[in-house]
Amino acid sequence: MASKDGKIFDTIVxxxxxxxxxxxxxLxxxxxxVI
Structure with missing residues (x-):
């Protein structure tokens, strides 16, 4: 559970x-x- 949530969070980051x-x-x- 914690591992799965951590993996998803790391992917988003x-x-x-x-x-x-x-x-x-x-940019x-x-x-x-432009210069």
Whole structure:
């Protein structure tokens, strides 16, 4: 039970970090492209 919930939570966190990383990279590329 705890292991299953922990795995789901870790997956959500991992996806969240991935989305944040891609968003930051996209904004950074857009910023330098404008410059």
């Amino acid at each position: 991992y996806i969240g970090l991935g989305v944040n990383a891609l968003t930051a990279l996209y 950074l590329l857009m910023y330098f492209e």
